[in-house]
Amino acid sequence: MKKILTIAKWELMERIKRKSFIISMIVMPLLVIGFSLLPSMLISDIKDSPLPIGIIDFTNKYSKEVIKEISYNILRDGQPAFLVLNFANKNKDKSDLLNTVDAQVLSNGIAGYIIIDKNDDGINLAFRTNKILDVEKVLLIEKAFNKVILRNNLQISGLAPKDVSIISNNHIPLNRVFIDGASEEDIFKSFITSYLFIILLITMTLFSGGMFVRSLVVEKSNRIIEIILSSCTSKELLLGKVFGLSFFGLFQFIIWTILGLVLYKTNTVDFSTIQNLQYQILFFVLGYILYSSIFIGLGSVVTVDHEAQQLTGYLSIFLIFPILFAFQIISSPNSFLALAMSYFPLTAAPVMLLRLNATTPSVMEIITVVLILVFSLYVVIFISSKLFRIGILNTGKRPTMKEIVSWLKVK
Amino acid sequence: MLEVKNISKYFNSNLVLDNISLNVSKGKIFGLLGPNGAGKTTMLRIILNILIPSSGTIKFNNSEITESFFNQTGYLPEERGLYPKSSVKNILHYMGKLKGVGRQDGIKKTKYWLDRLELTNYRNHSLEELSKGNQQKIQFIVAILHNPNLLILDEPFSGFDPVNQNIFRDIITELSEDRLIILSTHLMDLAESLCDEILLLDKGKEVESGNLKEILSQNDSNTYNITCSQIITSELFSDFDNVEIISSNAEQAVISLGKIKPEEFTKTFSQKNSMKEFSKIKPSLHQTFLSLVNSKGRV
Numbered sequence: 093m094k095k096i097l098t099i100a101k102w103e104l105m106e107r108i109k110r111k112s113f114i115i116s117m118i119v120m121p122l123l124v125i126g127f128s129l130l131p132s133m134l135i136s137d138i139k140d141s142p143l144p145i146g147i148i149d150f151t152n153k154y155s156k157e158v159i160k161e162i163s164y165n166i167l168r169d170g171q172p173a174f175l176v177l178n179f180a181n182k183n184k185d186k187s188d189l190l191n192t193v194d195a196q197v198l199s200n201g202i203a204g205y206i207i208i209d210k211n212d213d214g215i216n217l218a219f220r221t222n223k224i225l226d227v228e229k230v231l232l233i234e235k236a237f238n239k240v241i242l243r244n245n246l247q248i249s250g251l252a253p254k255d256v257s258i259i260s261n262n263h264i265p266l267n268r269v270f271i272d273g274a275s276e277e278d279i280f281k282s283f284i285t286s287y288l289f290i291i292l293l294i295t296m297t298l299f300s301g302g303m304f305v306r307s308l309v310v311e312k313s314n315r316i317i318e319i320i321l322s323s324c325t326s327k328e329l330l331l332g333k334v335f336g337l338s339f340f341g342l343f344q345f346i347i348w349t350i351l352g353l354v355l356y357k358t359n360t361v362d363f364s365t366i367q368n369l370q371y372q373i374l375f376f377v378l379g380y381i382l383y384s385s386i387f388i389g390l391g392s393v394v395t396v397d398h399e400a401q402q403l404t405g406y407l408s409i410f411l412i413f414p415i416l417f418a419f420q421i422i423s424s425p426n427s428f429l430a431l432a433m434s435y436f437p438l439t440a441a442p443v444m445l446l447r448l449n450a451t452t453p454s455v456m457e458i459i460t461v462v463l464i465l466v467f468s469l470y471v472v473i474f475i476s477s478k479l480f481r482i483g484i485l486n487t488g489k490r491p492t493m494k495e496i497v498s499w500l501k502v503k
Numbered sequence: 504m505l506e507v508k509n510i511s512k513y514f515n516s517n518l519v520l521d522n523i524s525l526n527v528s529k530g531k532i533f534g535l536l537g538p539n540g541a542g543k544t545t546m547l548r549i550i551l552n553i554l555i556p557s558s559g560t561i562k563f564n565n566s567e568i569t570e571s572f573f574n575q576t577g578y579l580p581e582e583r584g585l586y587p588k589s590s591v592k593n594i595l596h597y598m599g600k601l602k603g604v605g606r607q608d609g610i611k612k613t614k615y616w617l618d619r620l621e622l623t624n625y626r627n628h629s630l631e632e633l634s635k636g637n638q639q640k641i642q643f644i645v646a647i648l649h650n651p652n653l654l655i656l657d658e659p660f661s662g663f664d665p666v667n668q669n670i671f672r673d674i675i676t677e678l679s680e681d682r683l684i685i686l687s688t689h690l691m692d693l694a695e696s697l698c699d700e701i702l703l704l705d706k707g708k709e710v711e712s713g714n715l716k717e718i719l720s721q722n723d724s725n726t727y728n729i730t731c732s733q734i735i736t737s738e739l740f741s742d743f744d745n746v747e748i749i750s751s752n753a754e755q756a757v758i759s760l761g762k763i764k765p766e767e768f769t770k771t772f773s774q775k776n777s778m779k780e781f782s783k784i785k786p787s788l789h790q791t792f793l794s795l796v797n798s799k800g801r802v
Contacts, residue, residue, distance in 0.1 A: 322553055485553070495515075
């Protein structure tokens with residue numbers, strides 16, 4: 093045990109004294125702050141300015157009313173949500189008019205414009221733009237227009253103006269209410285903050301794992317490994333490296349936690365929206381140790397630096413994979429996809445980090461995933477120790493798959 | 504006492520060591536010699552417990568090797584390299600600690616060896632700042648810092664200039680007084696001047712082993728330098744059946760007497776010729792190595 097700790101201490105101290113680590117300790121907190129502030133920044137972005145749009149009414153019947161109806165939409169700060177420019181059809185050729193207004197859109201004078209026209213089926217409404225606009229705002233335009241049409245139709249059908257007003261204004265908005273008194277803002281922040289742990293897990297694992305594999309290649313190529321193996325068993329060396337790498341991860345985690353607490357206490361960032369923090373930390377740690385052990389086992393097989401980089405690349409695919417499905421996982425945290433990826437050892441940790449922010453899985457489910465990760469960790473360390481014992485002395489040519497299998501068979 | 508008995512080692516189906524045995528006792532330097540690919544490094548790794556033999560046993564002081572054996576061995580591998588970015592002091596403390604040296608003891612021993620090898624000023628330097636020769640010295644200190652009972656040196660002189668070779672030859676001789684030393688080298692002159700016992704390997708098989716002096720005398724080809732007052736030709740030796748001129752240069756020659764005793768030769772030869780000088784050429788380890796490998800190992 094003494095030798096394991098000696099190796100672990102050396103691995104830790106050698107890494108934290110490196111310039112690359114010191115730089116990463118500056119860059120990573122900046123990323124953390126960035127990700128923490130992003131939700132608030134995105135939320136504040138909703139309090140935007142009025143959207144300039146245009147309107148062309150080829151029917152010459154609805155534009156005034158539509159503009160009036162649209163003007164009822166106001167932003168949180170009381171400003172109108174839209175500024176509408178009416179491009180009146182003054183006997184101008186249709187295509188010329190469209191070209192003129194298109195030019196306004198292309199020069200960013202307006203975000204787009206409403207076209208009201210007649211066709212064989214009746215009234216036709218379109219919004220012409222070259223930008224991806226907030227869907228909610230586009231829906232407001234559609235709602236305003238349909239309200240005008242409804243009012244118009246009711247009047248045609250002979251209803252009294254008073255009744256028309258009652259019917260057309262009888263709109264009850266849908267209020268979204270969140271359990272535990274959370275606001276929509278909180279949920280949105282939580283959604284964005286879900287990425288924080290995953291980004292940390294990926295960055296830490298790849299940074300530390302990559303650094304470790306490269307140093308292992310150096311130790312193998314300059315034969316330090318032989319001197320160390322003449323001082324301890326390969327199992328002690330393997331465990332020393334696993335502990336060293338874990339201590340290294342823990343060290344980074346502690347520094348970032350302290351930084352997080354300082355930012356939280358000074359109200360710079362708000363971590364209160366992170367749900368199930370204790371489970372998040374548990375899966376973070378398990379995921380980190382599992383990947384570190386895989387790096388150590390496979391690191392003993394590679395012989396040159398570029399192979400080490402390739403290896404880091406392959407492993408990063410499994411870590412990054414869940415991010416591709418992040419939206420589906422967060423919006424449906426109990427879907428088949430989310431559950432399947434939670435039970436697959438290589439994606440379990442990052443997927444659980446995502447799910448835990450969107451839902452609270454049952455205790456049974458959490459225990460099952462933890463057991464899967466712990467068992468996988470045992471299997472990985474068992475295989476890694478076999479690969480490590482022989483692979484660590486292997487230099488020069490890359491071993492074939494047949495050779496690697498024969499290493500695993502050695503008792 | 505280190506007893507290595509009937510060690511064989513297979514890598515997959517390749518036999519790299521075939522039933523090798525050796526004994527090393529305290530106070531003697533044991534030379535493990537052989538051409539490239541002979542299996543020397545594999546043998547050293549097996550002795551150090553880095554590799555597990557396919558068959559055979561190793562005993563140290565009459566006991567099977569256990570984990571405590573790690574702290575009793577010192578190893579200088581052929582291919583040198585330590586942590587280039589780390590300081591000399593940290594490397595020595597780490598390596599010492601791995602060999603069970605306590606902190607205070609480690610500081611004391613580090614100071615002693617750095618002083619002795621005139622490296623004290625480099626104590627806080629990173630290894631890559633040192634010259635190649637000084638890096639070699641640090642590697643040597645790593646091997647001996649914990650005062651091992653068994654010291655294994657694989658090509659200890661490679662990379663050293665003649666001055667440093669002499670310094671290390673003296674240190675190795677000094678260290679051999681109270682411990683076991685196994686030395687593997689291609690430098691036959693140095694091996695000859697240092698080793699008491701040798702094992703000559705070729706293609707994983709034993710070619711020769713035993714006391715170096717005995718091996719040299721057994722392989723003595725009975726050759727002499729001879730100087731006469733006349734030009735030396737084969738006719739001068741017509742009275743002898745087995746005398747052969749190996750090389751000649753006017754009045755000087757190197758001759759092989761075959762089975763003839765030198766006293767008999769000088770007595771008969773001097774009766775007819777005037778002989779100015781007659782001296783024995785001692786067999787060198789280099790020649791013996793070559794002839795043994797060629798005759799036994801490679802045939």
